[in-house]
Amino acid sequence: MVFLLQKTLIYAAPLLIVALGGMFSERSGVINLALEGEMIFGAFCGAILARFFAMQGILMNNLQLMFLIVMLFSALCGALFGLLLSFSAINLKADQTIGGTALNMLAAALVNAFALSLFNSEKIQMPANFGGYVMLNSDLPVILQVFGDKAYLSTYVIVIVFIALSIWIYKTKTGMRMRSCGEHPQAAASVGINVFKMRYLGTMISGALAGLGGYAYIATVANGTAEASVGGMGFLALAIMIFGNWKPLGIALGAILFGFLKCIGPVSSSLEFLKNLGLPMYFYNIIPYVVVLIVLALTAKKSGCPKAEGIPYDKGMR
Amino acid sequence: MKENFFSKLRRKAGFKSVASSILCIVAGLLIGLVVMIILSFVNERTSIGDAFYGLSILLGGPFSSGSAAYIVTNLGDMIFYATPLIMTGVSVAIAYKTGLFNIGAAGQFLMGMTGSLLVALNINTTGNPGLGVLVWILAVLVGAVCGMLWGMIPGFFRAVFNVNEVIVCIMTNWIAANIVSWVFGLMPHLINSGSGKSGYLITTAVTGNGTPTLGLNQLFKGSYIDAGIIVAIILAVGIHVMLTKTTFGYELRACGANRYGAKYAGMSEKRNIILSMAIAGGLAAIGGALYYLNPGIEFKFDSAYQKLPDYGFNGIPAALLGSNNPIAVIFVALFIRYLNTGGGNLTSAGFNKYIADVIIALIIYFAGFSKLFKDIMSRRKARAAVQTATSNTTMAEKAKVTESAGPDAPPKEEKQAPVSEKPGKEGDE
Numbered sequence: 001m002v003f004l005l006q007k008t009l010i011y012a013a014p015l016l017i018v019a020l021g022g023m024f025s026e027r028s029g030v031i032n033l034a035l036e037g038e039m040i041f042g043a044f045c046g047a048i049l050a051r052f053f054a055m056q057g058i059l060m061n062n063l064q065l066m067f068l069i070v071m072l073f074s075a076l077c078g079a080l081f082g083l084l085l086s087f088s089a090i091n092l093k094a095d096q097t098i099g100g101t102a103l104n105m106l107a108a109a110l111v112n113a114f115a116l117s118l119f120n121s122e123k124i125q126m127p128a129n130f131g132g133y134v135m136l137n138s139d140l141p142v143i144l145q146v147f148g149d150k151a152y153l154s155t156y157v158i159v160i161v162f163i164a165l166s167i168w169i170y171k172t173k174t175g176m177r178m179r180s181c182g183e184h185p186q187a188a189a190s191v192g193i194n195v196f197k198m199r200y201l202g203t204m205i206s207g208a209l210a211g212l213g214g215y216a217y218i219a220t221v222a223n224g225t226a227e228a229s230v231g232g233m234g235f236l237a238l239a240i241m242i243f244g245n246w247k248p249l250g251i252a253l254g255a256i257l258f259g260f261l262k263c264i265g266p267v268s269s270s271l272e273f274l275k276n277l278g279l280p281m282y283f284y285n286i287i288p289y290v291v292v293l294i295v296l297a298l299t300a301k302k303s304g305c306p307k308a309e310g311i312p313y314d315k316g317m318r
Numbered sequence: 319m320k321e322n323f324f325s326k327l328r329r330k331a332g333f334k335s336v337a338s339s340i341l342c343i344v345a346g347l348l349i350g351l352v353v354m355i356i357l358s359f360v361n362e363r364t365s366i367g368d369a370f371y372g373l374s375i376l377l378g379g380p381f382s383s384g385s386a387a388y389i390v391t392n393l394g395d396m397i398f399y400a401t402p403l404i405m406t407g408v409s410v411a412i413a414y415k416t417g418l419f420n421i422g423a424a425g426q427f428l429m430g431m432t433g434s435l436l437v438a439l440n441i442n443t444t445g446n447p448g449l450g451v452l453v454w455i456l457a458v459l460v461g462a463v464c465g466m467l468w469g470m471i472p473g474f475f476r477a478v479f480n481v482n483e484v485i486v487c488i489m490t491n492w493i494a495a496n497i498v499s500w501v502f503g504l505m506p507h508l509i510n511s512g513s514g515k516s517g518y519l520i521t522t523a524v525t526g527n528g529t530p531t532l533g534l535n536q537l538f539k540g541s542y543i544d545a546g547i548i549v550a551i552i553l554a555v556g557i558h559v560m561l562t563k564t565t566f567g568y569e570l571r572a573c574g575a576n577r578y579g580a581k582y583a584g585m586s587e588k589r590n591i592i593l594s595m596a597i598a599g600g601l602a603a604i605g606g607a608l609y610y611l612n613p614g615i616e617f618k619f620d621s622a623y624q625k626l627p628d629y630g631f632n633g634i635p636a637a638l639l640g641s642n643n644p645i646a647v648i649f650v651a652l653f654i655r656y657l658n659t660g661g662g663n664l665t666s667a668g669f670n671k672y673i674a675d676v677i678i679a680l681i682i683y684f685a686g687f688s689k690l691f692k693d694i695m696s697r698r699k700a701r702a703a704v705q706t707a708t709s710n711t712t713m714a715e716k717a718k719v720t721e722s723a724g725p726d727a728p729p730k731e732e733k734q735a736p737v738s739e740k741p742g743k744e745g746d747e
Contacts, residue, residue, distance in 0.1 A: 099683065101682065280500055
């Protein structure tokens with residue numbers, strides 16, 4: 001049971017932060033289908049930096065600090081990659097669905113091209129002693145074990161960032177302005193808000209969170225292997241955002257639920273009671289996607305989707 | 319009478335589409351060159367000159383393969399690999415004409431492959447070519463039906479529950495990928511247990527009902543080419559005729575142009591959305607069937623659930639660059655494979671095949687701007703129209719343009735609508 005909860009947390013953390021990233025972009029009025037690509041790109045950049053640190057022997061005696069720096073770098077790279085979406089969607093008023101799809105393909109192709117060129121392999125493995133950032137406290141009581149044993153630093157960082165940004169978007173002036181741009185940009189502009197600036201901010205935060213989530217994914221779920229795929233986690237995060245009705249609390253619930261559903265497949269072979277059911281791993285893999293479909297079918301009619309989402313801002317439009 | 323050939327040409331909507339596609343391709347190639355230059359700096363084995371050499375290899379496509387025999391083989395392979403791309407491209411295009419973004423071609427491709435291989439690999443017709451062809455036809459049809467049913471799921475969700483088809487397509491993609499691994503995992507008699515093989519299925523070479531080659535393999539010696547390309551071209555032309563010449567095709571396009579307008583005119587927009595996705599699914603599925611029914615193509619089933627096939631996604635650039643015109647998709651698909659074949663030869667310049675993928679992704683990124691390109695061209699035309707305002711033809715043309723803009727779709731619909739031909743008239747709604 002503890003094992004399953006620990007695994008749930010590991011899977012839920014990247015989903016949580018990437019779904020929040022999606023929310024930031026969509027609340028400012030830009031559909032972000034490129035979450036998957038931003039995750040891939042951010043994670044790859046982080047992995048390169050981590051390898052560089054390991055090769056140069058920098059910060060090897062303080063792995064936790066190094067992990068933090070690498071996460072920050074991943075977020076930065078994710079944000080930079082997100083700028084491509086901002087530029088096409090905001091300045092050039094391009095179709096946001098196409099732009100996002102193109103960026104997903106671009107991220108995968110770029111990562112493959114650079115990985116093969118730099119490391120002679122499509123997958124890059126981070127050094128083995130990277131286990132240093134895992135906290136091992138097996139002597140804790142059962143309940144605390146879930147959070148304190150075999151837990152990754154990234155999970156805590158993600159939870160803190162999640163709470164801070166959720167409060168920020170609801171309680172601060174800038175956050176409120178950003179949300180107004182997703183609902184009615186013309187009205188926002190009429191009271192002097194710079195819609196372009198707000199949307200840029202939204203998509204960049206979105207990219208940064210996706211990059212951070214991407215690195216958390218490869219460092220935890222993928223055991224330190226960076227490649228041109230994050231196994232559809234970005235798209236699942238997008239679905240969680242819709243499931244959570246574009247609100248942080250709903251997203252948190254969704255991330256935990258889907259983190260749990262998503263981890264069942266990979267761990268099904270190591271859990272006795274699941275093995276006894278005799279169902280193949282593929283069955284458990286399908287469950288989260290089917291649940292998404294059912295939930296979407298049930299909730300689509302009363303969605304809290306930002307009104308101006310996906311529509312390029314046009315000053316003259318009423 | 320200032321009309322010259324070019325200004326006449328510039329008026330044609332088709333010319334604008336082609337011109338903006340070419341702009342996208344050139345921009346994609348240029349940025350691709352920049353990526354290669356960056357790569358040549360980070361990798362000590364290559365120099366900046368190699369980047370330009372690499373671009374020339376890419377542009378050479380199959381013709382940069384060295385000896386004449388290789389060129390012929392690669393040319394045949396290029397045509398063979400373009401076959402599934404044409405099918406997924408037309409699949410994305412027909413959905414786009416109905417105002418839907420079919421990003422689920424990958425899943426439909428997989429379902430089509432599964433259906434057709436289940437038929438073709440379970441019936442052994444070795445030594446009986448006539449029966450083999452019949453089984454082949456049956457296999458393609460079963461694949462198509464599987465894909466149609468699979469494509470109907472996003473269509474159904476969109477029409478009945480009003481769920482964005484993009485998210486449903488992505489979910490069905492991953493479900494399909496898991497189903498494929500699951501289904502073939504249950505059939506040990508279809509697994510190739512040859513030496514050094516793990517996780518591969520047997521091919522139609524074993525069961526004798528592969529795609530007929532019609533002598534094309536004699537023309538392109540050593541390549542995989544088969545009759546699939548002919549099927550693909552016939553289907554693409556057929557879809558084009560259906561879209562432009564039949565009532566049903568008109569209804570589909572009307573739904574894409576304005577869903578509410580179509581409903582107001584008495585068309586069943588829900589039925590059309592479901593049917594359009596079913597046809598799109600069937601087409602992508604035939605792509606999967608034609609690809610894997612080739613005797614030379616092996617399918618690795620045990621890792622299929624981890625990664626979606628590229629063919630599903632590369633249909634998107636094929637459709638976008640071809641302005642969602644099925645005939646144009648044929649040429650664009652051949653062009654994409656041309657670049658990919660060139661990419662495969664890039665190792666001689668010290669780069670790798672993924673550069674071609676980077677360029678293709680960039681081309682789609684720029685294709686998103688095609689509305690902007692067209693707007694710029696229209697604006698220039700509008701200015702020209704003001705200058706020759708006395709000319710009757712220009713006035714008539716102007717009226718035609720305003721007409722073709724049609725009623726604007728409501729905001730919610732806007733994001734699904736294909737890149738429309740709206741002339742650049744910002745802010746007069």
